[in-house]
Amino acid sequence: MKLKAILRAGKSKSEINRLRREGMIPAVLYVRGKEGETLAINSAEFNSYLRHVKSGHLPTTIFTLVDEKGSERRVLVKDIQYAITTYQVMHLDFEELIDDHKINVKVPIECTGTVDCVGVKLGGVLRQVIRHARIRCLPKDMPSFFELDVQELGLKQSKRLKDMNIPETVRPLIDMNEVVAVIVKR
Numbered sequence: 001m002k003l004k005a006i007l008r009a010g011k012s013k014s015e016i017n018r019l020r021r022e023g024m025i026p027a028v029l030y031v032r033g034k035e036g037e038t039l040a041i042n043s044a045e046f047n048s049y050l051r052h053v054k055s056g057h058l059p060t061t062i063f064t065l066v067d068e069k070g071s072e073r074r075v076l077v078k079d080i081q082y083a084i085t086t087y088q089v090m091h092l093d094f095e096e097l098i099d100d101h102k103i104n105v106k107v108p109i110e111c112t113g114t115v116d117c118v119g120v121k122l123g124g125v126l127r128q129v130i131r132h133a134r135i136r137c138l139p140k141d142m143p144s145f146f147e148l149d150v151q152e153l154g155l156k157q158s159k160r161l162k163d164m165n166i167p168e169t170v171r172p173l174i175d176m177n178e179v180v181a182v183i184v185k186r
Contacts, residue, residue: 001049001052001061001062001064002063002064002065002066002072003041003042003045003046003063003064003065003066004041004042004065004066004067005027005029005039005040005041005065005066005067006024006039006040006041006067007037007038007039007040007067007068008026008038008039008040009038019040020043020090023042023043023044024040024041024042024043025040025041025042025043025046025089025092026038026039026040026090026091026092027041027091027092027093027094028091028092028093028094029065029073029075029094029095029096030078030093030094030095030096031096031098032096032098032101039065039094041065041092043088043089046089046092047089049063050089056108056131056132057108057144057145058080059076059077059105059106059107059108059132060076060105060106060107060142060143060144060145061076061077062074062076063075063076063077063094065094073096074096074097074139075094075096075097076094076095076103077092077093077094078093078094078095079091079092079093080092080093097139098139099138099139099140101138102136102138103136103137103138103139103142104134104136104173105134105135105136105137105142106132106134106135107132107133107134107135107142107143107144107145107146108131108132108145109128109130109131109132109133109145109147109180110145110146110147111126111128111148111150111180111181112148112149112150112151113149113150113151113152114126114150114151116151117150117151117152117183118151118153118154119154119155119156119157119183120183122154122155123155123185123186124154124155124156124183124185124186125183125184125185125186126150126153126181126182126183127181127183127184128180128181129178129179129180129181129182130161130178130180133146133161133164133172133174134172134173134174135170135171135172135173136170136171136173137169137170137171138169141167141170142170143167143170146164146165146166147164147165148164148180148181150181150183153182153183154183155183155184155185156182156183156184156185157183158179158180158181158183159179159180159181159182160176160177160178160179160180161175161176161177161178161180162176163180
């Protein structure tokens with residue numbers, strides 16, 4: 001997903017409000033070991049990409065920022081701020097991906113096999129306790145999501161983080177004994 005990024009010089013509130021009136025989103029690009037760069041992203045373009053991102057998968061979606069000179073940089077969205085009443089995107093924070101530097105990222109967890117789950121067929125409900133797992137890895141090793149099969153779970157049974165297939169190249173930053181999903185009575 002390519003986004004056009006325009007460098008912005010002004011950091012004043014009036015300058016930021018002018019950008020928003022013109023249909024731009026103020027943003028900051030953080031690069032390891034450097035000062036953050038202030039940018040502006042086209043609001044309509046970003047919102048159109050945002051509609052295509054599966055719910056909960058924004059932290060692992062890689063965007064490509066293209067500046068006025070045509071140079072491209074791969075980035076992750078690290079923070080997104082919304083207007084309280086309109087839910088319009090007000091500000092973005094990006095982190096540049098550097099191939100040989102590890103990153104911390106929240107990877108979504110998807111439960112599969114809920115339709116054929118034994119506990120659900122007996123009248124239970126799947127309750128997903130944890131929806132994201134914090135990990136540390138190189139950008140090339142970053143999974144888009146973790147899959148957890150809950151098909152064999154019965155009533156009052158649970159699955160933990162250690163039950164997921166986590167690659168060797170990924171280091172979890174959370175306790176692996178945490179409960180991810182449980183089948184509860186209605």
